[in-house]
Each structure stands twice: as C-alpha cells, then as structure tokens.
Amino acid sequence: MRRRRGRALRRLVGLYLPLAGFLLFALFPFYWMALSSFKSNPELYNVRANRLWIADPTLDHFRDLFAKTAVLQWLANSFFVAFLTTAISLVLGIMAGYALARLRFPGAQAFGIGTFITYLVPTTLLFIPLARVVQGLGLANSIWSLVATYPTFLIPFCTWMLLAYFKSIPQEMEECALIDGCGYLGAMVRIVLPMAIPGITFSAMFSFTLSWNEFVYALTFISATTHKTMSVAVPTELIRGDAYFWGELMAASLLGSVPVALLYAFFMDYFVSGLTAGALKG
Amino acid sequence: MATGLVAWPAAGRRRRRLTHEALTGYGLVSPSLFLLLVLLAYPFALAVWISLTDRVLGEPGRFVGLGNFGKLVGDPLFRQTVWNSFVYTLSTVCLKLALGLVLALLLNQEFPFRNGVRAILLLPWIVPTSLSVLTWLWMFDSLFSVINWVLLGLGVISRKIPWLGDPVWAMASVCIVNVWRGLPFFAVSLLAGLMAIPRHLYESADVDGAPVLRQFWHITLPLLQPVIAVVVLFSTIWTFADFQIVYILTHGGPVNATQIFATMAYDVALVAGRIGEGSAIALFLFPFLLIVILLLLRRLRAEEGT
Numbered sequence: 001m002r003r004r005r006g007r008a009l010r011r012l013v014g015l016y017l018p019l020a021g022f023l024l025f026a027l028f029p030f031y032w033m034a035l036s037s038f039k040s041n042p043e044l045y046n047v048r049a050n051r052l053w054i055a056d057p058t059l060d061h062f063r064d065l066f067a068k069t070a071v072l073q074w075l076a077n078s079f080f081v082a083f084l085t086t087a088i089s090l091v092l093g094i095m096a097g098y099a100l101a102r103l104r105f106p107g108a109q110a111f112g113i114g115t116f117i118t119y120l121v122p123t124t125l126l127f128i129p130l131a132r133v134v135q136g137l138g139l140a141n142s143i144w145s146l147v148a149t150y151p152t153f154l155i156p157f158c159t160w161m162l163l164a165y166f167k168s169i170p171q172e173m174e175e176c177a178l179i180d181g182c183g184y185l186g187a188m189v190r191i192v193l194p195m196a197i198p199g200i201t202f203s204a205m206f207s208f209t210l211s212w213n214e215f216v217y218a219l220t221f222i223s224a225t226t227h228k229t230m231s232v233a234v235p236t237e238l239i240r241g242d243a244y245f246w247g248e249l250m251a252a253s254l255l256g257s258v259p260v261a262l263l264y265a266f267f268m269d270y271f272v273s274g275l276t277a278g279a280l281k282g
Numbered sequence: 283m284a285t286g287l288v289a290w291p292a293a294g295r296r297r298r299r300l301t302h303e304a305l306t307g308y309g310l311v312s313p314s315l316f317l318l319l320v321l322l323a324y325p326f327a328l329a330v331w332i333s334l335t336d337r338v339l340g341e342p343g344r345f346v347g348l349g350n351f352g353k354l355v356g357d358p359l360f361r362q363t364v365w366n367s368f369v370y371t372l373s374t375v376c377l378k379l380a381l382g383l384v385l386a387l388l389l390n391q392e393f394p395f396r397n398g399v400r401a402i403l404l405l406p407w408i409v410p411t412s413l414s415v416l417t418w419l420w421m422f423d424s425l426f427s428v429i430n431w432v433l434l435g436l437g438v439i440s441r442k443i444p445w446l447g448d449p450v451w452a453m454a455s456v457c458i459v460n461v462w463r464g465l466p467f468f469a470v471s472l473l474a475g476l477m478a479i480p481r482h483l484y485e486s487a488d489v490d491g492a493p494v495l496r497q498f499w500h501i502t503l504p505l506l507q508p509v510i511a512v513v514v515l516f517s518t519i520w521t522f523a524d525f526q527i528v529y530i531l532t533h534g535g536p537v538n539a540t541q542i543f544a545t546m547a548y549d550v551a552l553v554a555g556r557i558g559e560g561s562a563i564a565l566f567l568f569p570f571l572l573i574v575i576l577l578l579l580r581r582l583r584a585e586e587g588t
C-alpha cells in the first residue's frame with residue numbers, strides 16, 4: 001500500500017509535474033493568442049479585468065480584419081508561394097536525392113557535400129546580394145521573387161531528407177526492375193517512389209512549413225501590400241506607427257498559425273516518425 | 283559453374299551502364315545544381331564583392347578593400363553586436379540542451395496520450411515565428427503584460443518587470459523566446475536518440491544494481507553524445523544567424539542591448555542604405571558558420587565510417 005503510494009508520488013514529481021510545466025510554457029502563448037483575438041477592446045485594455053479569461057467574446061477583430069485589410073490576399077499569397085515552392089523543391093529534391101543515393105558518377109560526393117553546406121547557409125547571410133539578384137531578374141516587389149528564392153533552402157533540405165530515406169530502402173527490388181529492362185528513371189518512379197511515400201510526405205510537409213514561415217527574404221524583397229505573405233504582412237502592415245491593435249494582431253496571428261497547425265494535426269504520425277527516424281541521420 | 287555463366291554478361295552490362303548511369307546522375311542533379319549556382323553561389327560571390335566596396339543605396343560604390351571590415355572592428359556598436367550575438371547563442375543553446383534533455387527523458391517514459399503530448403509540444407517550432415513572437419511582444423507589453431499580471435497576482439514579484447524596456451531584461455526576454463521556439467527541436471531529436479539506445483543495457487545495469495543517476499551518466503549520456511553534437515551544431519548556426527525574434531521583439535534595442543549580427547546587417551544595409559557595410563556585417567557570420575559546418579561534416583563522415 002505504502003509502496004504504491006510512494007510510486008504514485010514519484011510519478012507525480014518525476015513525470016507529471018515537470019511535464020505540466022513544459023506544456024504550460026509551450027502552449028500558454030497560443031492560449032493567449034487565441035484569447036486576445038476574441039476579446040473586445042474595452043476588455044483587452046482593462047487593467048482590472050481577469051486577464052486569463054473572456055467575459056464577453058466577440059468576433060469584431062476578425063470582422064475588422066476581413067473588412068479593412070488584405071488578409072485574405074496575404075493568406076492566398078502564402079498558400080500560393082508555399083504550395084508552388086514545395087512542389088518545385090520536392091521534384092528536384094527527389095531527382096537529386098535519388099541520384100546521390102543510388103547512382104555512381106564522378107562529382108556525386110562533391111555535390112552531396114555542397115548541398116549539405118547550402119542546407120546550413122542561413123538566409124540572413126545572403127539577403128543583401130539576393131535582393132540585387134532578384135531586382136536584376138525583374139522580380140523585385142513580387143511574390144515570384146519568393147518562388148524563385150525559397151527553393152534555395154528547400155531543395156537542399158529535401159535532397160538530404162530523401163537521400164537518407166532512399167538509402168534505407170533495400171536495393172534488391174530495383175535491381176530486378178533494372179534487369180527486367182526498366183531504366184533508372186523507370187525504377188525510380190515505379191519501385192522507389194511508392195516505397196518512399198512516408199519520407200516524401202514528411203519532406204513535403206516540412207518544406208511547406210519552412211516556406212509558409214519564411215520571414216527574412218519576404219521582408220527584404222517585397223514592400224507592396226498586396227504581394228506580402230502572412231508571416232511578413234501581419235507584423236508590418238497591422239502595426240501602424242506606434243499604435244498596436246492587439247485584438248486584430250492576435251486574430252491575424254491565429255489565422256496565420258492555424259493552417260500549419262492543421263497540417264500537422266492531419267499528418268502527425270508521419271511527422272513524429274519522420275522526425276525521430278530520419279531528421280538527424282541526413 | 284552457374285555463376286561463371288552469368289558473370290560475363292552481367293559485367294558487360296555493367297560497363298555499358300556506367301556511362302548511362304553517370305549521365306542519368308548528371309541529368310538528375312543538374313536542375314538543382316543550376317538553381318543553387320545562380321541563386322546561392324553567385325549571390326555569395328556578390329556578397330563578398332559588395333562588402334569590399336563602399337556601396338550606398340542608389341549609388342555605385344568604390345572598391346575599398348577590407349575597409350568595411352576594418353571600420354567595423356573599431357566600431358563600438360559592432361563590438362557590442364558581436365558580444366550580444368555570443369551571449370544570445372551560448373546562453374540559449376545551453377538552456378535548450380539542458381531543458382531539451384530533461385524533456386526528452388520525460389517524453390521517453392510511458393504515460394497516457396504520449397503521442398498527442400509529443401505532437402502538441404512541437405507547436406512552438408512549427409508555427410510561424412514572426413506570428414508567435416508577436417504574441418510574446420503582447421505578453422511582454424509594458425502596461426498590459428499578462429506575465430507581470432500573473433506574477434504580481436501570485437505574489438512572486440512586487441513590481442512590474444520591464445521585460446523589453448531594460449537592457450538586461452530585454453536580452454533575457456529574447457533569450458526566453460528563443461528557448462521557447464527551439465526547445466521542441468532539441469527534445470524531439472534527443473528523444474529519437476534515447477529511443478535508439480538498446481534497452482538491455484539498462485536491464486543489465488539494473489541487475490548490477492547501478493543507481494539511475496549512474497546509469498544516466500555512464501550509459502545514456504555517452505550513447506547520446508553523437509546526437510547531442512549534431513543538435514547543438516545545428517542550433518548554434520540557426521541561433522547565431524537568427525533575425526526574427528530580435529527584429530520583432532526589440533529591434534535591437536533598448537540602446538542596442540539586443541542588437542545581433544543579422545539585425546544590425548539589416549539596419550545598416552536596408553534601413554540606413556549602407557549596403558557595402560551591411561554586407562560586411564552579414565559576412566562576419568561566415569567564419570563561424572564555416573567552423574560549425576566543418577565540425578558537422580567531420581561528425582557525419584565519422585558516423586558514415588562506423
């Protein structure tokens with residue numbers, strides 16, 4: 001009896017209490033974001049009110065956002081850029097990843113190391129010269145500048161993720177296909193890709209997220225309101241001078257966060273297994 | 283005998299395929315290679331060139347050699363930026379490692395809804411940083427800070443904490459937010475490392491009567507060491523080159539107390555328009571980056587070898 005109680009106490013102190021602390025730390029900002037977006041202005045700025053709860057929920061901030069700002073356009077821009085760059089990077093990443101995993105050709109190793117290094121190059125190192133390149137290509141101030149530049153960090157990521165994944169797939173079946181007269185591309189499309197679907201799903205999801213969340217390039221290349229993506233539009237367009245409309249800001253932040261959160265809710269299993277399996281082996 | 287019969291044609295096919303194999307390989311990597319050369323290698327070369335000129339927005343610059351770098355080394359603001367960047371990186375990476383290890387050990391135990399909890403703890407890492415940092419900005423608000431409201435209510439503090447208004451607190455604030463965002467990456471990666479440790483090692487240690495702490499020290503930590511190294515190196519790069527958290531929370535202030543490489547490069551190049559000097563600041567990231575890349579490559583090579 002006493003032993004069981006001692007064990008329960010140990011579980012409480014050694015597991016549940018610290019875990020609750022971590023959960024509170026991780027999730028409180030999201031609670032606060034959601035709470036603030038449904039609070040009316042008088043309540044939002046009332047020092048006396050209970051700050052952790054809403055007495056009188058309202059949709060005013062969302063209504064204002066849709067009526068007075070280009071929030072739908074920003075969301076559409078984010079979707080467009082994230083979708084297109086993910087598709088481009090996935091196709092090119094599959095091609096390069098397969099070549100590095102399976103084919104032997106002079107220079108393969110150098111290319112592999114090169115992609116790995118570019119994967120590590122932070123966007124903050126190159127945003128100044130890239131702004132000039134983007135201008136030279138005639139893409140300044142347009143979302144096409146993002147479509148062109150995001151693959152520079154998404155392709156290396158996809159290549160390395162998929163390279164690790166392709167390597168983990170046994171080679172025998174492809175060899176059979178090759179002997180049966182399938183070319184390399186036939187073997188890749190018919191045998192390897194179907195087996196790599198979990199890895200491809202994970203890479204796609206993560207690329208989409210990286211693209212959706214990107215900030216530095218989008219801030220540097222685009223100043224036209226209607227071309228901005230969500231991650232940059234909210235902090236630059238909704239803060240006017242020194243005036244912070246927190247209800248609106250939090251409502252917009254919620255709108256910009258929900259799509260990726262939903263994506264992960266749907267593909268959670270792929271994500272946790274993908275992260276725990278391959279992310280670091282790459 | 284049978285092997286002798288099939289060996290000949292196979293070898294022949296192999297030789298013919300080698301050129302075909304190489305061609306296919308080049309064909310498959312060339313689109314990526316082209317894109318990376320145009321939009322990564324060329325801009326990098328351009329960055330080096332611009333940093334050697336005194337280019338200002340809208341005007342062609344003159345070649346000034348290492349003038350920008352020399353000027354920066356003597357600039358007290360830049361020195362402070364270097365110092366801040368190191369404080370920011372070292373303190374947050376250490377905190378993320380320590381807390382991430384604790385969290386990974388917790389998540390490695392059995393408890394109800396474990397997968398759900400693991401997934402939900404990832405949220406800070408996957409949600410757009412610029413938007414979640416706005417929420418933190420609101421939580422740190424000088425008048426309406428909810429953190430102050432709770433801490434005052436609980437009697438933990440007796441006066442409001444000036445989260446973003448005081449140089450020391452501002453640095454602490456950006457560090458807290460960085461730890462908040464980066465912790466899931468550490469926890470999940472270390473958890474993957476923990477799950478790969480064979481169970482029987484702990485079982486035999488149990489039989490020998492080794493206490494839990496000793497087991498952690500002699501089994502868990504040594505076997506986790508490769509994962510720890512990779513995670514720390516990755517995070518060091520990302521933190522060193524971080525931009526959004528500081529840009530949105532403090533803009534480098536108050537009085538440059540939280541100015542780091544990327545935010546200063548942005549301010550100098552794009553706000554003040556001194557592109558040459560801004561490029562030089564961004565390039566100061568490169569040597570540190572190079573060291574970390576070389577360490578990582580050695581690490582991965584070593585793993586490949588084993």
